[in-house]
Amino acid sequence: xxxxxxxxxxxQEAREGHWAKTRxxxxxxxxxxxxxxxxxxxxxxxxxxxxxxxxKLGYYMCVQGSLxxxxxxxxxxxxxxxxIDEEYGVQE
Amino acid sequence: xxxxxxxxxxxxxxxLYTLGFLVFFALMALLETTGVGARAIGIMFLMFTIAIYALxxxxxxxxxxxxxxxxxxxxxxLYNGMATAADWMSGASFVxxxxxxxxxxxxxxxxxxxxxxxYVLVNSLMAPYLRKFGCYTVPDFIGTRFxxxxxxxxxxxxxxxxxxxxVTAQINATGTIASRALGIxxxxxxxxxxxxxxxxxxxGGMRGVTWTQVAQYIVLIIAYLVPVIWMSNAQGFGLIPxxxxxxxxxxxxxxxxxxxxxxxxxxxxxxxxxxxxxFDPQGGFDSWKFATLALCMMAGTAxxxxxxxxxxxxxxxxxxxxxxxxxxxxxFLLYFTAPALATLTKLQLxxxxxxxxxIGKSIEDVLALEWVQNWSQVGxxxxxxQSGDGIVQLNEFFxxxxxxxxxxxEIAGLPYVISGLVAAGGMAAAMSTADGLLLAIANAxxxxxxxxxxDPKAETKTRLIVARVLLVGIGVAGALVASLKLTxxxxxxxxxxxxxxxxxxxxxxxxxxxxxxxxxxxxxxxxGGFAAGSWYLYMVYAGGMExxxxxxxxxxxxxxxxxxxICMVVVSLLTPAPSKEIQDMVDETRIPSGKTIIGH
Numbered sequence: 001x002x003x004x005x006x007x008x009x010x011x012q013e014a015r016e017g018h019w020a021k022t023r024x025x026x027x028x029x030x031x032x033x034x035x036x037x038x039x040x041x042x043x044x045x046x047x048x049x050x051x052x053x054x055x056k057l058g059y060y061m062c063v064q065g066s067l068x069x070x071x072x073x074x075x076x077x078x079x080x081x082x083x084i085d086e087e088y089g090v091q092e
Numbered sequence: 093x094x095x096x097x098x099x100x101x102x103x104x105x106x107x108l109y110t111l112g113f114l115v116f117f118a119l120m121a122l123l124e125t126t127g128v129g130a131r132a133i134g135i136m137f138l139m140f141t142i143a144i145y146a147l148x149x150x151x152x153x154x155x156x157x158x159x160x161x162x163x164x165x166x167x168x169x170l171y172n173g174m175a176t177a178a179d180w181m182s183g184a185s186f187v188x189x190x191x192x193x194x195x196x197x198x199x200x201x202x203x204x205x206x207x208x209x210x211y212v213l214v215n216s217l218m219a220p221y222l223r224k225f226g227c228y229t230v231p232d233f234i235g236t237r238f239x240x241x242x243x244x245x246x247x248x249x250x251x252x253x254x255x256x257x258x259v260t261a262q263i264n265a266t267g268t269i270a271s272r273a274l275g276i277x278x279x280x281x282x283x284x285x286x287x288x289x290x291x292x293x294x295x296g297g298m299r300g301v302t303w304t305q306v307a308q309y310i311v312l313i314i315a316y317l318v319p320v321i322w323m324s325n326a327q328g329f330g331l332i333p334x335x336x337x338x339x340x341x342x343x344x345x346x347x348x349x350x351x352x353x354x355x356x357x358x359x360x361x362x363x364x365x366x367x368x369x370x371f372d373p374q375g376g377f378d379s380w381k382f383a384t385l386a387l388c389m390m391a392g393t394a395x396x397x398x399x400x401x402x403x404x405x406x407x408x409x410x411x412x413x414x415x416x417x418x419x420x421x422x423x424f425l426l427y428f429t430a431p432a433l434a435t436l437t438k439l440q441l442x443x444x445x446x447x448x449x450x451i452g453k454s455i456e457d458v459l460a461l462e463w464v465q466n467w468s469q470v471g472x473x474x475x476x477x478q479s480g481d482g483i484v485q486l487n488e489f490f491x492x493x494x495x496x497x498x499x500x501x502e503i504a505g506l507p508y509v510i511s512g513l514v515a516a517g518g519m520a521a522a523m524s525t526a527d528g529l530l531l532a533i534a535n536a537x538x539x540x541x542x543x544x545x546x547d548p549k550a551e552t553k554t555r556l557i558v559a560r561v562l563l564v565g566i567g568v569a570g571a572l573v574a575s576l577k578l579t580x581x582x583x584x585x586x587x588x589x590x591x592x593x594x595x596x597x598x599x600x601x602x603x604x605x606x607x608x609x610x611x612x613x614x615x616x617x618x619x620g621g622f623a624a625g626s627w628y629l630y631m632v633y634a635g636g637m638e639x640x641x642x643x644x645x646x647x648x649x650x651x652x653x654x655x656x657x658i659c660m661v662v663v664s665l666l667t668p669a670p671s672k673e674i675q676d677m678v679d680e681t682r683i684p685s686g687k688t689i690i691g692h
Binding site for chain 1 (some may be wrong): 196201202204205206208209211213215216217334335336337338341342371373374376378379382383386387391405408409410415416417420424427428431432460495587589679682683684685686
């Protein structure tokens with residue numbers, strides 16, 4: 001097994017800048033994830049007082065809303081991550 | 093006919109395949125109108141689809157290590173997304189999800205949110221980094237990142253326990269479907285199922301499994317969507333029911349309060365009556381149960397090796413990320429259909445204003461229905477007038493949850509060809525997941541245990557033969573266990589997620605996100621979390637212990653994960669930091685460009 005220790009020639013600053021932005025993006029995504037995964041379903045009873053597209057909102061979030069939000073979240077994150085990679089010249 | 097290699101013509105190949113499947117479907121529909129029986133149609137559906145998977149498996153045969161373990165890393169994001177979706181959606185998702193929603197109400201929706209939200213974790217924390225690492229298996233990452241055979245071995249053991257728990261449920265499902273569609277005993281159906289599964293994976297390894305899984309996804313998604321949309325149109329619920337069943341859900345709530353959700357006067361074995369409201373969250377403890385279940389399923393998704401290893405097969409890190417996006421989209425198509433199916437089927441049974449209703453009708457009329465007779469004969473349904481008033485009450489209509497998907501076409505009065513299609517879809521779902529799991533187990537044993545630990549000098553040919561012998565051995569062992577019918581499908585599936593997250597979630601996450609994590613910490617995290625989770629499972633499931641704060645056997649990861657995190661952090665900090673080389677390796681993992689960490 002051959003290990004490649006330093007495969008990429010980029011400066012230490014670029015490396016750190018890239019990781020700092022990647023980390024912030026990830027944290028941002030996980031905060032959004034937390035809301036759709038836990039907060040909205042947790043308050044389903046309260047949200048049910050409102051309605052959305054003919055659904056009670058709490059129900060809607062559990063059967064469609066959060067699911068759709070997860071899909072969108074991943075695509076947005078990837079779009080942003082590609083930009084970050086390009087900014088620091090570490091794209092493939 | 094085709095210019096260039098197979099991977100340059102994927103669109104054409106799978107486009108033709110889809111068209112071929114639709115033509116076959118139309119042909120079957122035509123045969124039905126000429127009087128061919130339901131059984132014959134069911135048999136032809138299963139045989140035709142399995143023959144195609146076997147052909148793909150045969151054409152993908154290989155003697156190259158890269159092709160066998162990671163499909164040559166040439167699977168484009170879109171197709172890897174489809175393959176992952178098939179890998180992911182098991183017999184349980186296909187057959188049992190809608191039934192679970194039908195009977196389980198709000199608490200059950202924790203599975204729906206958990207099994208989709210987990211992909212956000214896969215994408216943010218795991219997939220791109222594991223792809224950059226260039227490992228063949230998940231223990232390969234753990235072993236290389238932390239160094240040492242101890243960490244690698246722990247990861248192999250947890251992988252085997254989690255995946256084996258899961259795979260028996262899948263083989264069980266293939267056996268059930270085969271036995272019903274082909275009219276053979278369950279014990280024979282199991283062997284028929286495992287044979288089909290092994291043909292797809294044995295010759296081509298990951299390459300064979302990838303291309304059959306794409307084909308299986310196409311069958312399973314058509315088989316799930318067509319009946320629901322057809323039913324919706326036949327029963328006047330709208331062209332695409334997904335966006336308009338809010339009223340149906342509210343009408344169900346009205347009917348439920350009108351009928352009352354009383355338990356049955358007298359239980360009937362194997363079937364149940366509806367006692368949980370369609371959607372009536374109580375807040376507080378109810379919310380806690382939802383959140384703990386969802387968390388276990390999400391963290392489990394991000395730790396299950398058969399899912400993570402799918403992202404090793406893409407050509408680049410970027411493609412790995414993109415394919416997570418496709419995966420969840422393809423999974424979403426089924427998961428946002430299941431609640432619509434559950435709701436509309438329930439409304440059809442409950443609403444006296446609809447022709448299909450059974451509740452509130454006279455017992456003679458209901459017992460005369462053909463679908464009621466069919467399912468009653470096999471013990472999956474029972475209608476008993478326990479109150480003696482001659483009317484079917486809500487608590488006199490008994491059903492097995494997992495027949496909701498299978499019986500819906502018949503309830504809505506659709507032709508039999510739809511039932512054949514559904515059987516083929518269920519088979520595709522169970523087979524594709526079983527293939528992924530078996531391969532994950534066999535690859536970990538052949539690559540990590542045999543090649544990396546026992547015999548690092550083994551030749552390529554020997555390695556690939558060992559890999560195949562293990563695959564067949566594990567498949568047979570799985571079929572043997574499945575034929576004993578030890579657990580219900582869902583229990584085993586939830587356990588697999590909890591085993592995986594208890595042992596592997598934090599070692600994987602911290603391996604990328606915390607440079608200071610070292611081998612001793614990783615071993616402590618894996619052993620501690622897995623032992624704590626397993627102990628708790630044993631105590632609440634068999635040891636007679638009262639669950640703490642509603643944390644039952646489906647959510648034992650809630651105990652395992654924090655123990656794993658604490659053990660890993662504390663032991664890492666008490667022992668020396670990893671070497672400069674390892675820390676550089678972690679830095680390198682975090683950027684997409686450059687060579688993979690492991691050069692095989």
